[in-house]
Amino acid sequence: MSKTSLPGFDLPRRRRWRVWALVLCGLAARTVAGEALAVTNAVQVVDVLVTTQTCDERMPWRLSRPMTRQGYGVVVGPGRVLTTEELIRQATLVELRQPGRAMKVAATLRQSDPQCNVALLETTDAAFCRELAPVPLAGQVARGDQTRIVQYDDSGLRQEGTGRIIEIGVEALPSAPAAVLTCRVLSDLRVLNPGAPVFSDGYLAGMMMRYDAQHQTGFVLPAPVLSRFLLMAAEPEYQAPPSEGFSWVPLVDAVKRRYLGVPAEVGGVLIIEVATNGSVATALQPNDVLVAWDGFALDNQGFYPDPQYGRTRLVHAIAGRHRVNDRVTLEFIRRGVRQKSAVVLQPYQEEDTLVPENTRGTPPAYLVESGLVLRELTARYLRAGGRGLGGANLRLAHLYLAGGSRPAPAGEHLVILSGVLPDPANVGYQELRDELVTAVNGEPVHNLAEVCRILDRDGSLTRLRLEGRGVELALDATQRASVNARIARAYRIPELRRCAGAR
Amino acid sequence: MLGGVVLAGVLWPARLPAAAIETLRASVLKIYVTVQRHDYLQPWQVSPPGYGNGSGFLIGKRRILTNAHVVSDTTFIEVQRDGDARRFPARVAYIAHDCDLALLAVDDPAFPEDARAIRFGEDLPKLNEEVMALGFPMGGARLSLTRGVVSRIDYSGYSHSDVDSHLVVQTDAAINPGNSGGPVLLDGRVIGVAFQGVMGAQNIGYAIPLPVIQHMLRDVADGQYHGYPELGVHTRDTRNPALRQALHLPPAGGGAAVDWVDPFGAAHQRLFPGDVLLGVEGLAIATDGSIALDGNMVDFAELVERKQWGEQIRFEVARSGVVQRVELPLRNPVDPFCYRLQYDEPPEYHIAAGLVFQPVTRNLLGAIGGDLENRAVHNLFYLAMFAKMDDQFRDRPQIVVLANRLPHSVNTYHEAYRYQVVCEANGRPVGTLRDLVQALQQPTNGFHVIRFDGSPDPLVLDAAQMPEADRQIGRRYEIPSMTRLR
Numbered sequence: 001m002s003k004t005s006l007p008g009f010d011l012p013r014r015r016r017w018r019v020w021a022l023v024l025c026g027l028a029a030r031t032v033a034g035e036a037l038a039v040t041n042a043v044q045v046v047d048v049l050v051t052t053q054t055c056d057e058r059m060p061w062r063l064s065r066p067m068t069r070q071g072y073g074v075v076v077g078p079g080r081v082l083t084t085e086e087l088i089r090q091a092t093l094v095e096l097r098q099p100g101r102a103m104k105v106a107a108t109l110r111q112s113d114p115q116c117n118v119a120l121l122e123t124t125d126a127a128f129c130r131e132l133a134p135v136p137l138a139g140q141v142a143r144g145d146q147t148r149i150v151q152y153d154d155s156g157l158r159q160e161g162t163g164r165i166i167e168i169g170v171e172a173l174p175s176a177p178a179a180v181l182t183c184r185v186l187s188d189l190r191v192l193n194p195g196a197p198v199f200s201d202g203y204l205a206g207m208m209m210r211y212d213a214q215h216q217t218g219f220v221l222p223a224p225v226l227s228r229f230l231l232m233a234a235e236p237e238y239q240a241p242p243s244e245g246f247s248w249v250p251l252v253d254a255v256k257r258r259y260l261g262v263p264a265e266v267g268g269v270l271i272i273e274v275a276t277n278g279s280v281a282t283a284l285q286p287n288d289v290l291v292a293w294d295g296f297a298l299d300n301q302g303f304y305p306d307p308q309y310g311r312t313r314l315v316h317a318i319a320g321r322h323r324v325n326d327r328v329t330l331e332f333i334r335r336g337v338r339q340k341s342a343v344v345l346q347p348y349q350e351e352d353t354l355v356p357e358n359t360r361g362t363p364p365a366y367l368v369e370s371g372l373v374l375r376e377l378t379a380r381y382l383r384a385g386g387r388g389l390g391g392a393n394l395r396l397a398h399l400y401l402a403g404g405s406r407p408a409p410a411g412e413h414l415v416i417l418s419g420v421l422p423d424p425a426n427v428g429y430q431e432l433r434d435e436l437v438t439a440v441n442g443e444p445v446h447n448l449a450e451v452c453r454i455l456d457r458d459g460s461l462t463r464l465r466l467e468g469r470g471v472e473l474a475l476d477a478t479q480r481a482s483v484n485a486r487i488a489r490a491y492r493i494p495e496l497r498r499c500a501g502a503r
Numbered sequence: 504m505l506g507g508v509v510l511a512g513v514l515w516p517a518r519l520p521a522a523a524i525e526t527l528r529a530s531v532l533k534i535y536v537t538v539q540r541h542d543y544l545q546p547w548q549v550s551p552p553g554y555g556n557g558s559g560f561l562i563g564k565r566r567i568l569t570n571a572h573v574v575s576d577t578t579f580i581e582v583q584r585d586g587d588a589r590r591f592p593a594r595v596a597y598i599a600h601d602c603d604l605a606l607l608a609v610d611d612p613a614f615p616e617d618a619r620a621i622r623f624g625e626d627l628p629k630l631n632e633e634v635m636a637l638g639f640p641m642g643g644a645r646l647s648l649t650r651g652v653v654s655r656i657d658y659s660g661y662s663h664s665d666v667d668s669h670l671v672v673q674t675d676a677a678i679n680p681g682n683s684g685g686p687v688l689l690d691g692r693v694i695g696v697a698f699q700g701v702m703g704a705q706n707i708g709y710a711i712p713l714p715v716i717q718h719m720l721r722d723v724a725d726g727q728y729h730g731y732p733e734l735g736v737h738t739r740d741t742r743n744p745a746l747r748q749a750l751h752l753p754p755a756g757g758g759a760a761v762d763w764v765d766p767f768g769a770a771h772q773r774l775f776p777g778d779v780l781l782g783v784e785g786l787a788i789a790t791d792g793s794i795a796l797d798g799n800m801v802d803f804a805e806l807v808e809r810k811q812w813g814e815q816i817r818f819e820v821a822r823s824g825v826v827q828r829v830e831l832p833l834r835n836p837v838d839p840f841c842y843r844l845q846y847d848e849p850p851e852y853h854i855a856a857g858l859v860f861q862p863v864t865r866n867l868l869g870a871i872g873g874d875l876e877n878r879a880v881h882n883l884f885y886l887a888m889f890a891k892m893d894d895q896f897r898d899r900p901q902i903v904v905l906a907n908r909l910p911h912s913v914n915t916y917h918e919a920y921r922y923q924v925v926c927e928a929n930g931r932p933v934g935t936l937r938d939l940v941q942a943l944q945q946p947t948n949g950f951h952v953i954r955f956d957g958s959p960d961p962l963v964l965d966a967a968q969m970p971e972a973d974r975q976i977g978r979r980y981e982i983p984s985m986t987r988l989r
Contacts, residue, residue, distance in 0.1 A: 252916055270960065272959045394885050
């Protein structure tokens with residue numbers, strides 16, 4: 001295992017030193033290339049104690065009861081601790097504790113990225129930091145590497161287990177609709193909490209997200225993903241990995257290849273959809289056959305020969321080897337003619353989709369008017385019932401599944417009538433829930449901000465048109481103020497609107 | 504004429520002596536059935552024979568009323584009187600799946616003549632009136648008699664079709680599997696047919712009441728069952744003062760606003776969204792759509808229910824502030840998007856290159872299962888519920904889906920298309936399964952190209968490989984015919 005090489009993408013030398021400096025701060029004297037690090041008594045792993053409150057998706061002014069969860073963090077710099085994003089998601093308080101100690105210190109979130117499930121915490125407590133010893137990150141990981149996994153029991157005693165990396169590949173994250181480079185580690189240590197470090201020769205080879213006790217397998221974010229995150233976190237503005245901006249299917253079927261005029265020996269995958277504002281919008285079209293990306297030939301299942309990891313999925317060549325605004329070349333076959341083009345990689349912004357995921361669980365914007373609760377549709381809202389999409393309104397879930405996750409024209413989202421808070425002002429409407437709002441006061445609406453603008457302009461919402469319903473809902477403008485005040489009191493709503501906030 | 508049959512019978516005394524019970528025993532029959540259901544994932548075959556039993560009762564000479572669900576998908580039916588070892592073959596004379604009733608006929612002249620028809624009551628029973636249920640429920644072989652009271656009269660769903668709703672009589676008389684089709688009696692007269700219960704609840708059993716029974720019997724009087732006509736409107740309560748003002752209605756008063764009109768309903772092009780229904784057949788409609796009928800407040804749909812196919816119904820309608828009379832005939836075209844469970848009819852299908860195409864039916868959805876995280880499956884359930892409301896039905900009398908794949912080298916890479924809805928084949932739009940069959944007779948440049956809703960990724964087949972592949976698949980999977988169309 002090389003200890004000095006950087007994560008699996010080519011960076012300018014200046015950037016390399018920046019991330020190196022961040023990662024190795026406080027431990028530079030021991031990071032000698034190719035040399036195993038001694039196990040120290042210094043604190044490298046801490047407990048991360050998180051208090052969370054989730055937002056009630058149906059009554060978004062309400063927060064759930066505080067819950068606590070616990071995981072591990074790895075010290076990567078002075079006062080800086082790396083953990084999983086899933087652990088600190090929707091946190092109202094994050095605290096750090098040295099294993100076996102009672103004292104806790106508050107930590108702040110410096111950066112997090114649900115697309116790679118990593119978060120960087122920071123504490124300024126001098127006494128706490130004094131005993132921390134940052135862990136250097138391994139440059140690469142390889143199949144077959146022997147590792148040590150560390151966790152602590154309730155009494156603070158260190159538990160160690162050995163593990164072997166049995167697989168490196170690109171897999172979907174359990175916590176977000178994203179795929180990143182991950183590895184699986186076969187280990188007999190039953191890991192109880194997320195964030196447990198995976199060491200290799202004293203270097204941080206990865207961070208465990210999940211452990212499958214039945215198969216004794218850990219699901220690990222490898223060091224290259226962590227390094228890349230730290231590199232981006234050191235930038236003045238964090239930049240998420242670039243997005244491909246297209247969807248594709250394997251092109252294995254010889255009959256289909258003949259139909260498309262693509263010789264069997266050239267490999268390639270079939271492009272079926274191209275996002276209008278994505279990375280390849282100007283280059284690719286549906287039914288093109290993408291045969292090479294960034295100089296790497298693609299096979300007919302979408303794998304390319306990665307110099308570090310061997311046969312790897314295309315998504316890593318896009319998001320794992322490049323940054324936003326990088327220029328890459330691609331080759332494709334269109335109507336039997338091989339062509340070449342260059343594209344500039346763009347980021348993935350889930351807010352740009354018609355039905356955003358709201359992976360982070362950001363409290364949604366809402367408007368309560370005469371007891372009608374209006375908000376924008378998100379995938380988190382659809383899944384809030386606890387039974388996945390199976391518990392969601394069929395029509396709304398269809399809008400999400402049939403293209404809602406694709407980029408939409410700027411600012412376009414779906415406004416829904418989530419429910420009705422019963423009041424004399426809304427008799428006759430009280431059974432309505434999960435209705436798509438298409439127009440208010442006679443004007444089509446494309447997001448909640450537009451609804452709020454119309455409300456501010458007209459002074460009231462008097463008419464709402466719902467998808468598939470021939471009778472508009474009518475509200476009494478003259479009673480608006482008193483009705484809203486009554487509803488706010490009765491239902492204990494601190495604010496009847498949160499229009500300007502993030503979704 | 505069945506009307507005469509219905510009227511025939513014996514008037515039982517109000518209080519039933521033991522002798523009367525003995526006479527009733529001769530009129531209530533145990534129905535033995537052999538059932539073979541259609542396999543909607545392998546639609547060329549049926550399930551192994553299953554055996555069951557239900558109840559029924561004589562309403563005329565060798566005429567037995569029972570539930571449709573007792574005798575649906577049957578290959579053989581026998582009836583037997585309590586205490587009589589003989590069984591007599593019976594056949595379905597009429598079956599009404601939309602109200603879960605069936606009329607059986609026994610052709611064997613040896614059927615005992617002493618069994619008399621049980622007379623129907625005059626009207627709906629009243630709450631708290633004591634009723635008894637007769638039948639052959641689980642737990643024994645002989646006739647069972649249970650007592651209870653009428654605990655509710657309501658409008659409720661009929662689970663046999665899974666989509667229809669009609670009046671029901673709820674009773675706490677024990678009604679268990681096997682009671683289905685048996686009579687529920689008040690003072691010796693039939694006031695309902697036991698048909699369903701609520702699993703997990705205590706003493707909630709339902710009977711099909713007289714208005715529904717009489718509707719069915721009158722319907723078949725001309726020798727054919729037409730079924731309930733569907734008005735096809737959804738209404739909105741207008742009691743909201745702001746809504747009343749917007750609809751130009753006086754602050755006090757009734758009227759239900761038409762929110763949606765079913766394109767396959769009888770009201771299509773007769774009533775329109777925004778109309779306010781003020782009255783029906785001279786009865787005032789309240790803001791919530793209810794009317795006062797026979798001393799009860801019931802949904803105005805009940806009045807539609809009591810009409811027969813082809814009869815007229817008259818509404819008083821406020822349209823754009825002007826009150827007018829609208830009369831419409833209660834008949835509607837066959838609705839391909841009414842996903843009523845289907846019985847007794849083998850499903851349509853077409854197999855090409857081992858790909859099994861079928862029109863979407865409620866039965867097929869049930870066979871596929873409800874994995875709503877699967878985008879294609881979710882789309883099918885969405886279409887089943889919203890195809891008409893969201894205007895997804897035009898030029899598409901059927902929704903044709905790739906329902907299954909019979910593995911063969913010709914379709915190795917086509918699993919990903921499973922459950923997707925076909926929209927085009929070889930450049931031709933596919934609105935029915937027949938369209939698909941015809942389109943697949945004309946390949947384009949040696950290929951069959953099938954396209955699916957919402958997906959730019961076509962399924963491509965080599966036309967030259969198909970005949971031999973179809974022969975092999977037919978042999979391998981023992982398929983008697985690659986196509987079944989109606």
